[in-house]
Amino acid sequence: MTLPTLSRANVAALAFIVAMTAGLLAAPLFLKTYGVYLLSLWALNTVAAIGLNLTLGYAGQISLGQAAFLGIGAYAVAILMKAGVSFWLGLPAGVLLAFAVGLALGFPALRVQHHYLAFATLGFNALVFLVIRNEEWLTGGNFGIRVARPELLGHSLRSGIDYYHVCLAVLAVTALLVWLLLRSPWGRAFACLRDNPIRAESLGIDVRSYTLLAFAIGAACAGVAGAFLAPLVNFIDPSPFGLVPSIYLLLMVIIGGPGRFFGPFLGAAIVTLLPEWLRVADVWYLVIFGIFVVALMAFCPGGLLAVPEKVAAMRAARRSARGSAAGQAGARP
Amino acid sequence: MRKTATACVALAAVLTAAPAVAQDVKFVGIFEMSGPGTTAGTNFKNGADLAIKEINAMGGILGRKIAITSSDTASNPTTAKALAQKAVDEQPYILLGPVFSGSVLSSMIVAQEAGLPQWIGGEAANITQQGNPFVFRTSFSQAQSMPKIANYIAGDLKAKSIAVAWVNNDFGKGGRDQIAKEMGSRNVKVVADLSTEPGQVDFSAVVTRAKQSNPDVLFVYLNEEESARLLRELKKQGWDMKKNPVVGETTLIGQKVIELAGDAANGAQAHVGLTIDAPNPLLTAFAAKYEAAYKAKSDHNGIKGYTGVYVIKAVTEKLGKFDRKAFAEAMKTAQVSAKDNPGVLMSVCFNKDGDLDRDSYLAVVKDGKQVIEKTLPPVGICKVP
Numbered sequence: 001m002t003l004p005t006l007s008r009a010n011v012a013a014l015a016f017i018v019a020m021t022a023g024l025l026a027a028p029l030f031l032k033t034y035g036v037y038l039l040s041l042w043a044l045n046t047v048a049a050i051g052l053n054l055t056l057g058y059a060g061q062i063s064l065g066q067a068a069f070l071g072i073g074a075y076a077v078a079i080l081m082k083a084g085v086s087f088w089l090g091l092p093a094g095v096l097l098a099f100a101v102g103l104a105l106g107f108p109a110l111r112v113q114h115h116y117l118a119f120a121t122l123g124f125n126a127l128v129f130l131v132i133r134n135e136e137w138l139t140g141g142n143f144g145i146r147v148a149r150p151e152l153l154g155h156s157l158r159s160g161i162d163y164y165h166v167c168l169a170v171l172a173v174t175a176l177l178v179w180l181l182l183r184s185p186w187g188r189a190f191a192c193l194r195d196n197p198i199r200a201e202s203l204g205i206d207v208r209s210y211t212l213l214a215f216a217i218g219a220a221c222a223g224v225a226g227a228f229l230a231p232l233v234n235f236i237d238p239s240p241f242g243l244v245p246s247i248y249l250l251l252m253v254i255i256g257g258p259g260r261f262f263g264p265f266l267g268a269a270i271v272t273l274l275p276e277w278l279r280v281a282d283v284w285y286l287v288i289f290g291i292f293v294v295a296l297m298a299f300c301p302g303g304l305l306a307v308p309e310k311v312a313a314m315r316a317a318r319r320s321a322r323g324s325a326a327g328q329a330g331a332r333p
Numbered sequence: 334m335r336k337t338a339t340a341c342v343a344l345a346a347v348l349t350a351a352p353a354v355a356q357d358v359k360f361v362g363i364f365e366m367s368g369p370g371t372t373a374g375t376n377f378k379n380g381a382d383l384a385i386k387e388i389n390a391m392g393g394i395l396g397r398k399i400a401i402t403s404s405d406t407a408s409n410p411t412t413a414k415a416l417a418q419k420a421v422d423e424q425p426y427i428l429l430g431p432v433f434s435g436s437v438l439s440s441m442i443v444a445q446e447a448g449l450p451q452w453i454g455g456e457a458a459n460i461t462q463q464g465n466p467f468v469f470r471t472s473f474s475q476a477q478s479m480p481k482i483a484n485y486i487a488g489d490l491k492a493k494s495i496a497v498a499w500v501n502n503d504f505g506k507g508g509r510d511q512i513a514k515e516m517g518s519r520n521v522k523v524v525a526d527l528s529t530e531p532g533q534v535d536f537s538a539v540v541t542r543a544k545q546s547n548p549d550v551l552f553v554y555l556n557e558e559e560s561a562r563l564l565r566e567l568k569k570q571g572w573d574m575k576k577n578p579v580v581g582e583t584t585l586i587g588q589k590v591i592e593l594a595g596d597a598a599n600g601a602q603a604h605v606g607l608t609i610d611a612p613n614p615l616l617t618a619f620a621a622k623y624e625a626a627y628k629a630k631s632d633h634n635g636i637k638g639y640t641g642v643y644v645i646k647a648v649t650e651k652l653g654k655f656d657r658k659a660f661a662e663a664m665k666t667a668q669v670s671a672k673d674n675p676g677v678l679m680s681v682c683f684n685k686d687g688d689l690d691r692d693s694y695l696a697v698v699k700d701g702k703q704v705i706e707k708t709l710p711p712v713g714i715c716k717v718p
Contacts, residue, residue, distance in 0.1 A: 034419035
């Protein structure tokens with residue numbers, strides 16, 4: 001039996017995953033409840049961003065409605081828990097609902113593309129926000145709903161650290177499932193759809209089904225994140241599910257590097273944690289954050305994970321320039 | 334050479350500051366310093382900071398100075414919750430803020446679990462209806478202010494019909510529900526129910542619909558900036574405030590609104606819980622100090638932050654110790670008179686829910702100034718000293 005050979009890149013990725021997991025598991029030892037809460041928030045934002053990365057980065061369908069799916073997951077759980085249903089039954093209900101609505105939202109994507117699609121999804125987000133806010137009998141409207149932390153096998157998850165571990169597990173499972181999906185023929189079909197839809201169709205890929213699926217799976221990821229977000233905050237009202245949070249989720253994907261597996265991890269870390277770290281800058285913290293984002297987009301539109309490649313490409317270009325210059329010099333008689 | 338000098342200065346600073354730090358009593362503030370709540374949050378913070386500076390200059394509370402660290406919630410309930418968590422980690426004596434009710438609702442659970450007394454600026458009625466023994470108001474709840482307004486509209490103005498323009502957020506919806514209830518019980522008909530968006534710019538449709546419904550009184554319950562825009566639109570469309578009075582709450586004729594609306598604010602009337610224009614020398618003196626410190630006039634949120642800190646001082650000194658649990662217990666029956674504690678500006682009492690009671694005013698804008706028409710007595714939920 002031969003062991004599968006690992007390329008250098010794969011070894012590096014594996015080592016990175018092991019180090020990251022160890023770091024995240026050990027983090028609560030060094031953090032107070034505030035830090036643990038922020039990391040939990042990061043984990044859930046990453047789950048939602050992984051979903052959007054699938055829709056946007058891999059399948060090329062721009063969506064400005066991801067926060068709406070977060071809201072669908074969160075409110076499904078909150079409303080069911082208020083009615084006395086267990087969180088663990090509310091969770092699949094919320095995720096299925098997000099999946100179904102995502103599927104429905106995929107239909108406009110069959111007709112329109114790019115910024116037209118962005119506006120269609122933006123409109124959808126506004127619609128969901130209005131329903132959440134105005135249907136007070138169901139959602140509590142502006143007054144929101146208080147949500148208790150669930151129990152797991154008889155063990156209460158009230159402690160911040162316990163719940164953080166649950167959020168990490170949710171992130172790990174989602175990431176693994178998406179990783180497997182991307183390595184399946186489906187994942188390759190998504191990429192094909194993004195790069196050249198006409199060619200994809202001519203190769204026999206069912207563009208219609210895959211577009212709908214890209215939306216639905218991306219939405220389901222946000223549904224998962226939302227379902228766990230409600231008990232994390234212990235309270236939900238419409239504000240985290242409006243247009244601005246959707247743009248922040250898009251920013252997470254773009255900053256990290258769309259179409260890159262670890263992009264959402266990095267993007268969510270920057271969007272969730274950086275403003276908190278910058279608080280030492282007092283009233284300037286949001287200004288500094290804004291400048292950082294503008295600079296990043298101006299100098300590295302492919303996201304942070306594209307930086308090493310960009311540097312490598314620049315070096316290679318310099319080397320080849322030097323090489324050709326030397327070659328020309330040598331060729332001279 | 335310069336490095337050595339800097340090091341010496343730093344060392345001296347540390348040595349002199351160290352004993353003071355050891356004795357300081359810690360406050361943490363979480364305020365809306367960016368986002369839609371900026372005006373409210375910043376005023377609240379400024380008021381609290383001013384009070385803390387004065388108290389520290391007078392020797393602090395029970396001989397200990399107050400050290401406050403403040404951070405910005407960006408008017409976002411999720412961030413407010415995170416910051417409340419951070420505050421709990423720091424083990425302060427008091428948590429000040431936030432001001433927006435949604436942020437209060439998300440953060441108060443954290444403070445309650447940690448047994449941390451929280452002084453809030455939110456006015457939504459449901460905040461103090463959830464049995465949280467650690468949350469205290471710095472202003473009236475809508476449940477207390479709306480009956481006062483309803484009495485004025487139905488009694489003094491003898492209105493039979495009313496149009497309600499409200500902002501569709503937790504603050505506006507809560508107020509709208511309360512006023513509709515109070516009007517119903519006084520047989521005043523709500524002929525138009527006009528919902529508006531937070532941050533709305535164009536109020537022409539709202540005013541047109543209000544005019545079509547032809548109410549005896551237009552009741553306005555919006556945040557400051559939106560109130561100013563509505564007043565301007567009313568003037569543009571020729572609304573006659575003498576024939577159909579425009580009545581609201583503190584936010585309709587706040588300092589900021591008068592600045593933004595200019596002439597259009599003249600004639601607007603409101604029930605005002607806290608105002609620097611009240612016929613009260615303590616409030617006048619506060620207004621001058623605030624303006625000197627921040628080069629701007631304080632609105633009601635500035636007074637909330639300022640008086641809140643002085644109430645904390647009075648109750649703690651009566652208690653004689655820094656004990657969060659005992660403090661929360663003492664607050665349930667607290668009565669603080671302005672005679673003995675001028676910093677509270679107006680005598681005030683608290684009930685077991687954390688709601689407060691005191692005098693309030695009925696004011697009208699004349700020539701770009703708030704003029705107090707009459708003083709309204711306390712509602713009677715506790716005994717004002």
